[in-house]
Amino acid sequence: MVYSQRSPGSRRLLLLLLLLTALESGSGHVHYSIPEEVKHGTFVGRIAQDLGLELVELVPRLFRVSSKGYRDLLEVNLQNGILFVNSRIDREELCGRNAECSIHLEVIVDRPLQVFHVEVEVKDINDNPPRFLRREQRLFILESRIVDSRFPLEGASDMDVGANAELKYKLNPNEYFDLDVKTNEEETNILELVLKKALDREETQEHLLLLTAVDGGKPELTGTVQLLISVLDANDNAPKFDKSVYNIRLLENAPNGTLVIKLNASDADDGINKEIVYLFSNLVLDNVRSKFIIDSNSGEITVKGELDYEDCNLYEINIDAVDRSSFPLTGHCKVIVKLLDENDNTPEMVITSISLPVQEDASLGTVIALISLSDRDSGPNGQVTCFLTPHVPFKLVSTFKNYYSLVLDSALDRESVANYELLVTARDGGSPSLSATASVSVEVADVNDNAPTFAQAEYTVFVKENNPPGCHIFTVSARDADAQENALVSYSLVERRVGERALSSYVSVHAESGKVYALQPLDHEELELLQFQVSARDAGVPPLGSNVTLQVFVLDENDNAPALLPLPGAGGAGGAVSELVWRSVGAGHVVAKVRAVDADSGYNAWLSYELQPAAGGARSPFRVALYTGEISTTRSLDEADSPRQRLLVLVRDHGEPALTATATVLLSLVESGQAPKASSRVLAGAAGAETALVDVNVYLIIAICAVSSLLVLTLLLYVALRCSAPPSEGACGPGKPTLVCSSAVGSWSYSQQRRQRVCSGEGPPKTDLMAFSPGHPPCPLVGDTSQHQDLNDDHCAKCRKRNSREFAL
Template sequence: MGQRGCDRTWMKGRSVVCLIAMLLCGVASAQLRYSISEEVEEGTVVGNVAKDLGLEKSTLKGRKYRIVTSAIDPLFNVDQNDGILYARRKIDREEVCERSSTCTINLKTVLENPLEVHYVAIEVVDLNDHSPTFPEKETTLEIFESVLPGVRIPLQPARDPDSGPFSLQQYKLSSNDHFRLEVKDSGDDGKIPVLIVQKSLDRETAGSHTLILTAMDGGKPPKSGTMNILVSVLDVNDNGPIFSKDVYTVMLHENAPVDTTVIQVNATDLDDGPNGDVVYSFSNGVNRKFFKLFDINQKTGEIIVKGLIDYEERDRYEIEIQASDKGLPPMATQKSVIIKIVDVNDNAPDIEVTSFSSSIPEDSRPGTTVALISVNDLDSGVNGKVICSVIDDVPFVLSPSLQDKMYSLVTKTTLDREKQSQYIITVVAKDGGQPSLSSENTISVTVSDVNDNRPEFSLSPYTFYVTEGNSPGASVAHDCDEGDNAHISYNIMRNADEKLTSFLSINPENGEIVALKSFDFETMKTFQFQVVASDSGTPSLSNNVTVNVFILDQNDNAPVILYPLSSNGSAQGVEEIPRNVNAGHLVTKVRAYDADIGYNGWLLFSLQEVTDHSLFALDRYTGQIRTLRSFTETDDAEHKLVILVKDNGNVSLSATATVIVKLVEPKEAFAASDVKGAAKDDEDSNVIFYLMITLGAVSVLFLVSIIVLIAMQCSKSTDYTSKYLPETNYDGTLCHSIQYRSGEKRYMLVGPRMSIGSTIVPGSHANTLVLPDRRCTSEEVRKTILFLGSYAIILIRNKKLILQNNLLNRNRQEA
């Protein structure tokens, strides 16, 4: 404590001396210099700056007197009240000025109004407050006994943060016979101790030596630090390891499990300790890939399996093994280990399709090559012998090639795409190992189409039932081929009845048949034609089918009244009956017909209007009108009956007839009956007369036709100026005819006289006479004559039927 006070007094005196020296040197510089010892307490006064600069204390605060610094935590501060500079915290010179012989801190003070800048330099004086220290308290040196004297071993130097005379000054080594110390001055790095061997070492005499290194500074008294040095004398490694065999050879099966022991090598070293401890490893020249397959135990020399051993990849390994001791430097010896791999049947045959045609025409001949197949087995010997075959029942077979393990896949029989268009062929390859391994490969072969099938219709013939509304039909065919060979187009064969097929149309794509005009059941009930289906192959194949069309009747004809029928064509008649007739008397019978058939032509009769419902009854099926009771005097003399005749179609059609029933006295009725009888007789006579005329006309027509045909056969003229020729023999009562020409044929329509309201149906084949042209053959003439004779017989029969009908009606009325 007393010494620290003396130091402070000495420092103050030194500051005053520095200040006087600066004032003597020149006041204009405005720079002060102070000195202060390190480690002073916080608040220690450095100097009175205001006094030393001659500044008024009263103006310091107003002129904002301060130290200008960028430090976050400055070491010094100035009091604005009295201008004293003092230390803000304890100052460590080694921290502020590390490794510097002098430590000066420059400060800049500022006054405002007017602005003045004054510089203050503060020297921090060092104290001997640190002792020399080594990085380690103890260190170990290993030195071989074979080292020669004079070997220099640098040691770690000690460090002293103090500077000047208080820094590290010297080293001392404890007394010994084998080592001495030398100090090397490295300038800024300080002094470095160097240990020098001055006498040979003998490990057998002394295995180690203990030394003490001491470092001292220049303080009074000096401070020091020590480090213990342990010198281990190492044995000299003068013997290398020796293997027990010159060459190591071993057999190893492929696919051996991991950690399987391959072989164990052995080497010995005559040295003791580490120099005699042997360590095993792979030599540096070993292929790095082997490290993934094998490993070696460093202590035992056992080589084990580390990865997958594959005979097909490599069948022999030669690995160089190194045995080294632990000497410094170590000594090593190398030996080769030969590992021969034994093949195992672990590879299935590999099937490769080298050339492949995925499509083959169905008309290919047997023996046509479809694919080339190569088979390979990586195994050797019997394990690599492969037998190849085709499984399943397919029309293909494997044919061995001249080259080993090559096969050709060829067709065995003819192919038919329509039966099977694709084959999945499984090729099996089997080796000769035990157990045997096999593999499969599938080949997909598509049979391409050849146009070898005609279109086939699903039905033959086709039968369509078409109503009179002309619903279309469809004629569908299929072709077993494919592509263009199966693309079917439809058409109607026109070489038959051109007139019939001219009003039919068929869709060439789907075979839909459409009529171009309406059918009439009453004119044509059935017809047939042929449809041809052709594919688009080259050459094209075709097939035809017969189509039968049956026209179904529709209720398109209303009932026609045959009786009663007045002279003007209206369905109205007058019937006279005696007033004294009994109940059930037949008044008359309404007759009607319907051109339709079935239910469409089934007629029913009903009374639509009657003056007295109690007098008359109508049979709904026969059309007979009968009395229900006897007439009385009060009954009207005339009664009107309106009869409704309708068919049984889905949409019923009807017609009406009016019957006027007049009641007469018995005498008048008898007279009227006589008049009717006479009229009937006259009518019968007229019918017979007309029949005779008809027979004569037919006979004349027959002779004239023969003469005309003979004349046409002999004549060469073909002049037809009119397409429609009127018949000159038409008498207006018996028959009428129309002649027309189409192409080279003439046609004549003949028939009975039509009733009023009736028409000739166009397209009807009834009563149509085809007249041959003038170049017709004798066969056609013969057919024409037979037709005329038959037609005459038909007319005679019709007239007989008319006569019989009239007689029957007259008898009923008389009854």
Template sequence: MDYLWIAVVVLWMYLCDQSAAQLSYSVSEEANKGLVVGNIVKDLNLNLQDLDTRDVRIVSTYSKTYFGLNRQTGALFVNERIDREELCPSLAKCSLKIQTVLNNPLNVHRIEISVLDINDNSPRFSDTMHAINISESSIQGDRYLLPVAEDADIGSNALKTYKLSPNEFFSLDVQSGGEHDVSAELVLQKPLDREKQPTLKLVLTAMDGGKPPRTGTTNLVVNVIDVNDNAPTFEKSLYKSSVKENAPVGTVVIKLNATDPDEGVNGQVVYSVVKRGTLDLSNIFQLNPETGEITVKGELDFEETPAFEVRVQAKDFGHSPRSSHTKLLIEIMDVNDNAPEITITSLMTPVKEDAEQGTIVALISISDKDGGNNGVTHCKLLGSVPFKLISNYKNDYSLVVDGSLDREQTPEYNVTITALDEGSPPLSSTRVITVHVSDVNDNAPRFTAPVINVYVKENSPTGSVLCSVKALDADLDNNAKVSYTLVDSRNHRNTPITAAVNINSDTGDIVSLQTFNFEELKTFQFKVQATDSGVPPLSSNVTVNVFILDENDNSPTILAPYSEHGSVNSESIPYSAEAGYFVAKIRAVDADSGYNALLSYHLTEPKGNNLFRIGTSTGEIRTKRRMSDNDLKSHPLVVLVCDNGEPSLSATVSIDVVVVESTADIQTQFRHVPIKEDSFSDLNLYLLIAIVAVSVIFLLSLITLIAVRCHRTESSFSRYSAPMITTHPDGSWSYSKSTQQYDIKPNTLLRAFSYFSDYFNERPH
């Protein structure tokens, strides 16, 4: 609304052609608010009451109300900050024009207020920094125009001169062409060297004429333009770097830096590797030509190449390129990537089992390709073996005997050697050495038993193999090669044993040199010596008991009644003889033994068998019943005496039994009536005792042998030491010792039991 009112007033003033007085005042810019510029009431000859009655107003066309009217005093005062440079930029004279409007009647008075300049603006450069490029090849006296500063103040407060900061290369030439035309030039006083000082920083100061003067500055940056007058330079003539051998591809080894004091292409450096001879490092290292960074490209191996020497060239890109060289020594740092190696330099095997302690078995060398602690090794044996390691020198060791050796118990040893290095983490390796133990003759041949029992049938043909002896020797080769001999001895007839048997020195087969007769020789004994072929030879003996087994080769011999060959014995019995009357007794013997000598008696003639009977075991002939009138007076009897052999042998005797009327007529020449009917004859008693004894011994032996058989573990020797009881398909039992056997069949045992049964049953009670 105020703006609208002002516009109306101004328009109305313009249209009204009436004269108006003009007042002139002056005020300094930046005057404080409230500063009194003048008194309108006094200067317009008004009264203070007119301020209200005529509604006196101050109007202007400015956006800001720079001045105000004090209605109590009529004073015109500064109401807003006045900036001359803002109101009147670039004008030497600056004033504010306002109007005083009075009503009743309407009067307009112009007021022109001159704004006086004060030095409130410093000279100002358009840029705080100004760069000047000067070639280092410039000569003394060359000039370079400097930027001009601006000062918003005028008159004496305006820009007056320039000043340059002290330096040894430039001077300042200030030129003035008028009040607002002051310039300056930079004059080169001394040649420049970009490599020494590529940039010069100067301060250019502009000063006005105020009191005190105000200044403005700008930074002058003098860039010295390079020429290629310097070669790239490395910091060192020799670089040293290290990298681990297990470094992955891309690992930075070192970053070389060659500096060229020139700039631009003159100072732009490119790096390259200088090849030497046939050595090509392009597969191992990679050089960045721009940064000088060397990285790992291939595999590194400390053990193969512990260090590399690389020559690197640095060259600039100047018009006439300049270059320099340096040497790089790359040391490969060892890591523990190699396990110790165990080398057997000498192996003295086999080792004799009687080797003394300290005997060298093998020479061992330990090596580790790594360096430092990674290559320091320690060696030891694993497990319990009769050996030990002795350190000879550094990593050389001797494997020596450290205990007793026994080839028969352990013919070879697998000696495990382990080597461990001191790396982190430590690596180890293991090697197994097979140590063979050679034989010495420290074991005598050994028979399976100290005594060998051999059972031979009589009448065996000459040249029969009685048995084979076998001695085992735990040694090897010649030390275990056994030969057999008979130890000189004599039998019961004081004849050399070599006359009866012979032995095969290689096989141990014992062969008979004669036919044996059980009735003449039942047993004999000799010793066999087994001797090895070692040096010195060792030997041992075994006792061989030869038992002659009886065969049924003798027929029974009838002792009574005695008769000439072809004659018939005669016996008489009374007609009144009762049943069981003793007629005669047949006595017979057999030169054989055992069952072959067990005799039985039988009546072979059927005639008269209904009147007489004979005891099968006693040989006694007795009557079965009383005589009758129908019976014959003479009874010829044939008695068959059989042994129990296989096959059975027999003998016969003929007896004529004559029946007489009275006992007085009985011939008793050949009668042998027993004193006591139930008594045994001496021969039968002996036979019975012998049979019982043999049976008891047989049963005890059978039980013992079965027990021994159950506890035996080496079946290969059973033919010499263990009797055997076998069952044949025909139902018989077989008892064998060594290669000879007793064959006992059930019918034989039944016949023996029958013999005793008949004997006791036939005895009169």
């Protein structure tokens, strides 16, 4: 349950005071309170409203909350400015048994920078039951003990505080024992078991009682322990101490061997029954035994281990005085040792930088860093003050208890001083006082006035098609003359459409390294040139940037096998072509033709035809033209030739490795004038198809001539315009030098000279010129594919000599 103790009038007055304080020093203080163990999302307070901040400015002003050691317990909803509980809050885990428990929050906003302090008090709830250290307490009592004899018991502890930790005890009803509870000056309970009826060991040897502790919470919680009492025979008088409780004050860090107290007990018996031995009670915990030791004969308690007020400031020691009789009697007392704090802890300082480095045009009052002070000591020993080395343009402003802000006090001049080394000193109020120092380096920074620049305005990149997805194809690099964040360059694509798809589906650029990756395999048959821009932008405020153009040419690979074109008459199994051939034809007569195409370009699309040898090694009277695919006779046909000829034609491209396809041609040899009627129909159909094919070829030749004429006229007009106009640079400028390559069957050249880009289109027109010259060795390439590639003089001279013998395909 969240509650506020401010009335509406006092709330408005407090809000006004907070606003005035924020205007003067840039800080404020708001107090909330919540119970522990509330659910996630529990409302704490309208923190933005209480600090005088508008909801619409929380995000632009970078509203943020930090807390030392309590990072995820509380959170702020930036939409409505409400502070809510983010995770489980356990008061005992946060503050232990301390009476006060608060979570301190630092609220920071920018533009202008302000720091507010918020305290959220965590109220205790009764969530911890009383607990006894042991499940069972065992006592040995002589049957001769008189009525009203008292026996100390170990009490319970409760992790809660206040009323929730106020314990009451009750003993189950019985006829022999009562419970007596007293409170000493240290507000701790002293439990004693009081004998109210004489014991008779012969009647009852053991008594089993139940001791219950009840706390003061609502609802109340309980804890129990069993008391097992054994009745013994022995002495009449037990040893007695002067006091039942001894209170001792002892300085922390007391050296080993320091006397705490000398106990003295007396026994009214005589002889051996009067001799007393002093022992730690079995109620004494191990941590007490590790700090103190008792002399069994003298009763002196001395320091054994290191005493630290900050670890534990109160020790309760139960002492037993036992006589030496055969049936010993025991006297009991308690020694309470309270430690006094000494100034043995130096102040601790945590410096959190806010605005480093500082711009030289920063306004006065700019917060540079936050300083948090702490001291483990208590009282004046734990009160810390902070001061700064003199003669610097900075000062310390106290914003809250043990919190300071380092702020700008006078104007900065980077040209005079570029860096300040500040010394911050924290000193406590002890006597003698202890201090701690910390250095703060304040760098004066410049503004962002340089944009990233590329070495070139445009790069040409060559990439083979069918690249693996994600392969690296190029690296762009830009330099920025600024320093630190202003020189931190990041790269990104300038998005555009490539046909029907976005550019980002083809390539990506790594934001930090500038490496350009192809996201998918590129297909030369689909995309020959991919032109795009990469943007380089620095991290300054405001950021500056520039662009570079990349032209990625996709080089062809032999990834498409030749494809056979359907011909009239193909209808047999496997797409075989059937033809009738007169036996009277002479040598060189064309009887059929195989046609194929290849989707690749250059050498990869240059096809050759081969006739596979006939089965049995018989020599065929037919041959196939190497580059046209025409099947013709090698001699006159005679009676010895089989009437049915099956020819297997292998179509091969010139890629590396070469890809192939096969075509089957079935030839039927017939005598003149003796063909059957069905064969006549086939011949007529074949003749008609041949006539139709001749007509198509005529049309194709006419269309090719027209297109070639138009291309020649366009080139002549372009050359005339280029010669008459002065040279100009721009998006449609001249291309790059010629790239000449070769293979085992000839050479091909790809020319960009005199290339004119279509500025309004999505990409440049295809300007491939392919030339083949069989039988020449390869011409090697010179240069880097990422730059313009040139040929050396020797290489070009050899290639020019070969080109004189080339023929165009």
